[in-house]
Amino acid sequence: MICHMALAMVILGGCATATAPAVRGPIPAKYYSKAELESLDEVKLPPNYSVDNFRKMQMVLNVKIESADGKTKINKNLSTRMQTEMAKLKRFEIFSLHNRSKVELDALGDLDEEVKVVSADEVKASDLMLTGTIKVTCAINELHNEKVYVYSADGDFSCENAKTRTVYFAEKARGVWDRKVKYSLTGQAHGNVSEEQAIQIACLRCLAIVANKLGNTFPTGGRVTNITGSGDTMVMQAGQQEGIAPNQQVCVFLSEDGLDIPLAYAEATPKNDGTSQLRVYRWNTDNADAKAIVKEIRGSGRSFLKQYKGDKKNGLYAVAFGMAVPADWEQNANK
Numbered sequence: 001m002i003c004h005m006a007l008a009m010v011i012l013g014g015c016a017t018a019t020a021p022a023v024r025g026p027i028p029a030k031y032y033s034k035a036e037l038e039s040l041d042e043v044k045l046p047p048n049y050s051v052d053n054f055r056k057m058q059m060v061l062n063v064k065i066e067s068a069d070g071k072t073k074i075n076k077n078l079s080t081r082m083q084t085e086m087a088k089l090k091r092f093e094i095f096s097l098h099n100r101s102k103v104e105l106d107a108l109g110d111l112d113e114e115v116k117v118v119s120a121d122e123v124k125a126s127d128l129m130l131t132g133t134i135k136v137t138c139a140i141n142e143l144h145n146e147k148v149y150v151y152s153a154d155g156d157f158s159c160e161n162a163k164t165r166t167v168y169f170a171e172k173a174r175g176v177w178d179r180k181v182k183y184s185l186t187g188q189a190h191g192n193v194s195e196e197q198a199i200q201i202a203c204l205r206c207l208a209i210v211a212n213k214l215g216n217t218f219p220t221g222g223r224v225t226n227i228t229g230s231g232d233t234m235v236m237q238a239g240q241q242e243g244i245a246p247n248q249q250v251c252v253f254l255s256e257d258g259l260d261i262p263l264a265y266a267e268a269t270p271k272n273d274g275t276s277q278l279r280v281y282r283w284n285t286d287n288a289d290a291k292a293i294v295k296e297i298r299g300s301g302r303s304f305l306k307q308y309k310g311d312k313k314n315g316l317y318a319v320a321f322g323m324a325v326p327a328d329w330e331q332n333a334n335k
Helices: 034-038 078-086 102-108 120-125 195-217 288-299 301-306 327-333
Strands: 015-017 057-061 092-097 116-118 128-142 146-161 167-183 189-191 221-227 233-236 248-256 259-270 276-283 315-320
Touching: 034 248, 034 259, 034 276, 057 078, 057 128, 078 092, 078 195, 128 195, 146 195, 167 195, 195 327, 221 301, 233 315, 248 276, 259 288, 259 315, 288 301, 301 315
Parallel strands: 015 128, 057 092, 092 116
Antiparallel strands: 128 146, 146 167, 167 189, 221 233, 221 315, 233 276, 248 259, 248 315, 259 276
Protein backbone atom coordinates (compact mmCIF):
# COMPACT_ATOMS: atom_id res chain seq x y z
CA MET A 1 0.00 0.00 0.00
CA ILE A 2 1.37 3.42 -0.94
CA CYS A 3 1.17 6.05 1.81
CA HIS A 4 2.22 9.61 2.57
CA MET A 5 3.55 10.90 5.80
CA ALA A 6 3.30 14.49 6.95
CA LEU A 7 4.45 15.32 10.41
CA ALA A 8 3.16 18.53 11.92
CA MET A 9 4.71 19.34 15.27
CA VAL A 10 4.01 22.35 17.41
CA ILE A 11 6.40 22.88 20.31
CA LEU A 12 5.19 25.22 23.00
CA GLY A 13 7.40 26.49 25.77
CA GLY A 14 7.26 28.29 29.09
CA CYS A 15 8.60 27.57 32.58
CA ALA A 16 6.63 27.50 35.81
CA THR A 17 7.81 26.75 39.33
CA ALA A 18 6.91 23.26 40.53
CA THR A 19 7.38 21.36 43.74
CA ALA A 20 7.92 17.92 42.16
CA PRO A 21 9.52 16.63 38.95
CA ALA A 22 7.28 15.96 35.98
CA VAL A 23 6.18 12.37 35.45
CA ARG A 24 8.58 10.57 33.14
CA GLY A 25 7.33 9.30 29.83
CA PRO A 26 7.77 5.71 28.68
CA ILE A 27 11.11 4.70 27.19
CA PRO A 28 10.62 3.42 23.60
CA ALA A 29 10.39 -0.37 23.45
CA LYS A 30 13.38 -1.99 21.76
CA TYR A 31 13.03 -4.52 18.99
CA TYR A 32 12.98 -8.15 20.11
CA SER A 33 16.22 -9.79 21.19
CA LYS A 34 17.25 -13.31 20.20
CA ALA A 35 16.77 -14.53 23.79
CA GLU A 36 13.21 -13.15 23.89
CA LEU A 37 12.20 -14.96 20.69
CA GLU A 38 13.84 -18.20 21.80
CA SER A 39 11.76 -18.12 24.98
CA LEU A 40 8.41 -17.89 23.15
CA ASP A 41 6.21 -20.98 23.04
CA GLU A 42 5.90 -20.95 19.28
CA VAL A 43 7.37 -19.41 16.14
CA LYS A 44 4.98 -16.73 14.95
CA LEU A 45 4.85 -13.73 12.65
CA PRO A 46 4.77 -10.14 13.96
CA PRO A 47 1.45 -8.28 13.62
CA ASN A 48 0.72 -5.79 10.81
CA TYR A 49 3.26 -7.17 8.33
CA SER A 50 2.61 -7.02 4.59
CA VAL A 51 4.78 -8.26 1.73
CA ASP A 52 3.64 -5.17 -0.20
CA ASN A 53 5.41 -3.00 2.39
CA PHE A 54 8.75 -4.79 2.07
CA ARG A 55 10.36 -1.74 0.49
CA LYS A 56 11.56 1.68 1.55
CA MET A 57 8.34 3.53 2.35
CA GLN A 58 7.94 7.27 1.80
CA MET A 59 7.15 9.60 4.67
CA VAL A 60 6.30 13.29 4.40
CA LEU A 61 7.01 15.51 7.43
CA ASN A 62 5.81 18.99 8.30
CA VAL A 63 7.37 20.32 11.48
CA LYS A 64 6.24 23.51 13.18
CA ILE A 65 7.81 24.71 16.42
CA GLU A 66 6.54 27.59 18.55
CA SER A 67 6.79 28.97 22.05
CA ALA A 68 3.57 28.92 24.05
CA ASP A 69 4.12 32.13 25.94
CA GLY A 70 6.70 33.80 23.74
CA LYS A 71 9.28 33.67 26.55
CA THR A 72 10.96 30.37 25.77
CA LYS A 73 13.42 30.87 22.93
CA ILE A 74 12.93 28.40 20.09
CA ASN A 75 15.80 28.05 17.63
CA LYS A 76 14.62 28.63 14.07
CA ASN A 77 16.56 25.55 12.93
CA LEU A 78 14.80 23.18 15.33
CA SER A 79 12.00 22.19 12.95
CA THR A 80 14.43 21.20 10.20
CA ARG A 81 16.59 19.48 12.82
CA MET A 82 13.67 17.21 13.74
CA GLN A 83 13.18 16.28 10.10
CA THR A 84 16.87 15.48 9.76
CA GLU A 85 16.63 13.23 12.82
CA MET A 86 13.72 11.33 11.29
CA ALA A 87 15.83 10.78 8.16
CA LYS A 88 18.05 8.54 10.31
CA LEU A 89 15.22 5.98 10.25
CA LYS A 90 16.36 4.14 7.13
CA ARG A 91 13.03 2.32 6.97
CA PHE A 92 11.53 5.46 5.41
CA GLU A 93 12.42 7.89 2.66
CA ILE A 94 11.83 11.30 4.22
CA PHE A 95 10.11 14.21 2.51
CA SER A 96 9.62 17.66 4.05
CA LEU A 97 6.32 19.43 3.51
CA HIS A 98 7.48 23.01 3.91
CA ASN A 99 6.30 26.45 2.85
CA ARG A 100 9.88 27.55 2.27
CA SER A 101 12.03 26.73 -0.75
CA LYS A 102 14.83 24.16 -0.75
CA VAL A 103 17.33 27.02 -1.12
CA GLU A 104 15.99 28.73 2.01
CA LEU A 105 16.08 25.47 3.97
CA ASP A 106 19.63 24.73 2.84
CA ALA A 107 20.63 28.18 4.06
CA LEU A 108 19.64 27.12 7.57
CA GLY A 109 22.38 24.50 7.33
CA ASP A 110 20.50 21.80 9.22
CA LEU A 111 18.42 19.95 6.63
CA ASP A 112 19.98 16.59 5.82
CA GLU A 113 20.70 15.92 2.14
CA GLU A 114 18.52 12.79 2.37
CA VAL A 115 15.45 14.92 3.20
CA LYS A 116 13.61 15.98 0.06
CA VAL A 117 11.25 18.97 -0.04
CA VAL A 118 7.75 18.55 -1.49
CA SER A 119 4.79 20.86 -1.95
CA ALA A 120 1.29 20.27 -0.59
CA ASP A 121 -0.02 19.03 -3.95
CA GLU A 122 2.74 16.41 -4.13
CA VAL A 123 1.86 14.73 -0.85
CA LYS A 124 -0.47 12.11 -2.32
CA ALA A 125 2.34 10.68 -4.44
CA SER A 126 4.06 9.28 -1.35
CA ASP A 127 3.21 6.65 1.25
CA LEU A 128 2.29 7.97 4.69
CA MET A 129 0.84 11.08 6.23
CA LEU A 130 1.81 11.60 9.86
CA THR A 131 0.29 14.62 11.53
CA GLY A 132 1.05 15.58 15.07
CA THR A 133 1.38 18.28 17.67
CA ILE A 134 4.12 18.42 20.27
CA LYS A 135 3.62 20.80 23.16
CA VAL A 136 6.73 21.57 25.19
CA THR A 137 6.31 22.89 28.70
CA CYS A 138 8.85 23.70 31.38
CA ALA A 139 8.60 23.38 35.16
CA ILE A 140 11.23 24.61 37.64
CA ASN A 141 12.24 22.73 40.76
CA GLU A 142 14.32 24.90 43.11
CA LEU A 143 16.87 23.29 45.43
CA HIS A 144 19.50 24.77 47.78
CA ASN A 145 22.08 25.78 45.18
CA GLU A 146 20.50 24.27 42.09
CA LYS A 147 17.54 24.73 39.78
CA VAL A 148 16.14 21.88 37.73
CA TYR A 149 14.28 22.90 34.58
CA VAL A 150 12.06 19.99 33.55
CA TYR A 151 11.12 20.15 29.87
CA SER A 152 8.19 17.95 28.80
CA ALA A 153 7.35 17.34 25.15
CA ASP A 154 3.81 15.94 24.88
CA GLY A 155 2.86 14.75 21.42
CA ASP A 156 -0.43 13.77 19.84
CA PHE A 157 -0.03 12.00 16.49
CA SER A 158 -2.17 10.45 13.79
CA CYS A 159 -0.83 8.34 10.92
CA GLU A 160 -2.97 8.09 7.79
CA ASN A 161 -2.98 6.73 4.28
CA ALA A 162 -2.52 9.87 2.18
CA LYS A 163 -4.78 8.67 -0.62
CA THR A 164 -7.69 7.21 1.33
CA ARG A 165 -7.16 9.10 4.63
CA THR A 166 -7.58 5.79 6.44
CA VAL A 167 -6.17 6.16 9.95
CA TYR A 168 -3.51 3.57 10.78
CA PHE A 169 -3.00 4.73 14.35
CA ALA A 170 -3.39 7.59 16.78
CA GLU A 171 -0.62 7.84 19.34
CA LYS A 172 0.23 9.98 22.33
CA ALA A 173 3.90 10.28 23.30
CA ARG A 174 5.89 12.11 25.95
CA GLY A 175 9.55 13.01 26.11
CA VAL A 176 11.07 14.56 29.25
CA TRP A 177 14.49 16.06 29.91
CA ASP A 178 15.92 17.70 33.02
CA ARG A 179 18.23 20.67 32.63
CA LYS A 180 20.18 21.19 35.83
CA VAL A 181 21.69 24.57 36.65
CA LYS A 182 24.00 24.90 39.66
CA TYR A 183 25.01 28.20 41.22
CA SER A 184 28.44 28.86 42.71
CA LEU A 185 29.07 30.96 45.81
CA THR A 186 29.70 33.93 43.52
CA GLY A 187 26.33 33.44 41.84
CA GLN A 188 27.64 32.04 38.55
CA ALA A 189 25.35 29.55 36.79
CA HIS A 190 26.66 26.25 35.41
CA GLY A 191 24.25 24.06 33.43
CA ASN A 192 24.67 20.52 32.12
CA VAL A 193 23.06 21.50 28.78
CA SER A 194 21.61 24.63 27.24
CA GLU A 195 17.88 25.29 27.08
CA GLU A 196 17.99 24.70 23.33
CA GLN A 197 19.61 21.28 23.81
CA ALA A 198 17.15 20.35 26.56
CA ILE A 199 14.14 21.12 24.34
CA GLN A 200 15.68 19.20 21.44
CA ILE A 201 16.36 16.09 23.55
CA ALA A 202 12.82 16.13 24.98
CA CYS A 203 11.42 16.28 21.44
CA LEU A 204 13.69 13.47 20.27
CA ARG A 205 12.46 11.26 23.11
CA CYS A 206 8.91 11.97 21.98
CA LEU A 207 9.79 11.16 18.35
CA ALA A 208 11.48 7.91 19.37
CA ILE A 209 8.21 6.64 20.83
CA VAL A 210 6.37 7.49 17.60
CA ALA A 211 9.15 5.84 15.58
CA ASN A 212 8.70 2.66 17.62
CA LYS A 213 4.98 2.73 16.80
CA LEU A 214 5.77 3.20 13.11
CA GLY A 215 8.15 0.24 13.15
CA ASN A 216 5.52 -1.99 14.72
CA THR A 217 2.82 -0.78 12.30
CA PHE A 218 4.93 -1.16 9.14
CA PRO A 219 7.44 -4.00 9.73
CA THR A 220 10.24 -4.14 7.20
CA GLY A 221 11.40 -7.26 5.42
CA GLY A 222 12.39 -8.78 2.10
CA ARG A 223 12.43 -11.82 -0.14
CA VAL A 224 14.84 -14.69 0.51
CA THR A 225 16.91 -15.01 -2.68
CA ASN A 226 19.51 -17.62 -1.75
CA ILE A 227 19.92 -20.40 0.77
CA THR A 228 22.50 -23.00 1.71
CA GLY A 229 21.87 -26.70 1.32
CA SER A 230 21.17 -27.11 5.04
CA GLY A 231 18.84 -24.10 5.02
CA ASP A 232 20.50 -22.62 8.10
CA THR A 233 21.98 -19.64 6.22
CA MET A 234 19.96 -17.46 3.86
CA VAL A 235 20.21 -14.18 1.95
CA MET A 236 17.40 -11.60 2.20
CA GLN A 237 16.89 -8.94 -0.45
CA ALA A 238 16.80 -6.07 2.06
CA GLY A 239 19.51 -4.33 4.05
CA GLN A 240 20.39 -1.20 5.98
CA GLN A 241 18.60 1.12 3.56
CA GLU A 242 15.36 -0.77 4.21
CA GLY A 243 15.77 -0.41 7.97
CA ILE A 244 17.48 -3.72 8.77
CA ALA A 245 19.87 -3.25 11.69
CA PRO A 246 22.77 -5.42 12.89
CA ASN A 247 21.47 -8.38 14.94
CA GLN A 248 17.92 -7.66 13.78
CA GLN A 249 15.56 -10.51 14.64
CA VAL A 250 13.38 -11.77 11.78
CA CYS A 251 10.80 -14.44 11.09
CA VAL A 252 11.27 -16.48 7.90
CA PHE A 253 7.96 -17.52 6.31
CA LEU A 254 6.50 -19.04 3.18
CA SER A 255 3.84 -17.03 1.37
CA GLU A 256 1.58 -18.83 -1.09
CA ASP A 257 -1.57 -17.24 -2.50
CA GLY A 258 -2.17 -15.22 0.67
CA LEU A 259 -1.44 -18.08 3.06
CA ASP A 260 1.63 -17.37 5.18
CA ILE A 261 3.34 -20.07 7.25
CA PRO A 262 6.05 -19.05 9.78
CA LEU A 263 9.04 -21.36 9.41
CA ALA A 264 11.92 -20.07 11.54
CA TYR A 265 13.49 -17.32 13.62
CA ALA A 266 16.76 -15.91 12.33
CA GLU A 267 19.21 -13.13 13.04
CA ALA A 268 20.01 -10.67 10.24
CA THR A 269 23.37 -9.10 9.42
CA PRO A 270 23.10 -6.32 6.80
CA LYS A 271 25.74 -6.34 4.05
CA ASN A 272 27.08 -3.44 1.98
CA ASP A 273 25.46 -4.75 -1.20
CA GLY A 274 21.89 -4.01 -0.06
CA THR A 275 21.16 -7.52 1.19
CA SER A 276 21.29 -9.21 4.60
CA GLN A 277 22.60 -12.58 5.66
CA LEU A 278 20.23 -14.57 7.86
CA ARG A 279 21.36 -17.16 10.36
CA VAL A 280 18.51 -19.44 11.44
CA TYR A 281 18.57 -20.42 15.11
CA ARG A 282 15.09 -21.85 15.65
CA TRP A 283 12.98 -23.86 13.22
CA ASN A 284 9.21 -24.18 13.56
CA THR A 285 9.12 -27.96 13.93
CA ASP A 286 6.24 -27.97 16.40
CA ASN A 287 3.70 -26.77 13.85
CA ALA A 288 2.15 -29.44 11.62
CA ASP A 289 1.86 -27.15 8.57
CA ALA A 290 5.40 -25.84 8.92
CA LYS A 291 7.11 -29.13 9.77
CA ALA A 292 6.92 -30.67 6.29
CA ILE A 293 8.11 -27.43 4.66
CA VAL A 294 11.01 -27.10 7.09
CA LYS A 295 12.05 -30.68 6.32
CA GLU A 296 12.06 -29.93 2.58
CA ILE A 297 14.09 -26.74 3.01
CA ARG A 298 16.66 -28.37 5.28
CA GLY A 299 16.97 -31.29 2.89
CA SER A 300 17.55 -29.21 -0.23
CA GLY A 301 17.25 -25.46 0.30
CA ARG A 302 18.31 -24.31 -3.17
CA SER A 303 15.94 -26.71 -4.90
CA PHE A 304 13.12 -25.44 -2.72
CA LEU A 305 13.76 -21.84 -3.81
CA LYS A 306 13.90 -22.72 -7.50
CA GLN A 307 10.20 -23.62 -7.60
CA TYR A 308 9.39 -19.96 -6.85
CA LYS A 309 11.83 -18.44 -9.35
CA GLY A 310 10.04 -15.83 -11.44
CA ASP A 311 7.02 -15.78 -9.11
CA LYS A 312 6.71 -12.14 -8.01
CA LYS A 313 4.25 -12.84 -5.20
CA ASN A 314 4.72 -16.32 -3.77
CA GLY A 315 7.96 -17.45 -2.18
CA LEU A 316 10.16 -17.36 0.88
CA TYR A 317 10.33 -14.09 2.86
CA ALA A 318 11.65 -12.72 6.13
CA VAL A 319 10.05 -9.98 8.23
CA ALA A 320 11.66 -8.01 11.06
CA PHE A 321 10.42 -7.67 14.61
CA GLY A 322 10.19 -3.95 15.35
CA MET A 323 12.49 -1.24 14.07
CA ALA A 324 15.80 -0.15 15.54
CA VAL A 325 16.20 3.56 16.24
CA PRO A 326 19.52 5.42 15.75
CA ALA A 327 22.19 4.86 18.40
CA ASP A 328 22.11 8.46 19.61
CA TRP A 329 18.34 8.19 20.11
CA GLU A 330 18.92 5.14 22.29
CA GLN A 331 21.48 7.07 24.33
CA ASN A 332 19.11 10.00 24.86
CA ALA A 333 16.24 7.68 25.77
CA ASN A 334 18.18 5.99 28.53
CA LYS A 335 19.97 8.96 30.11
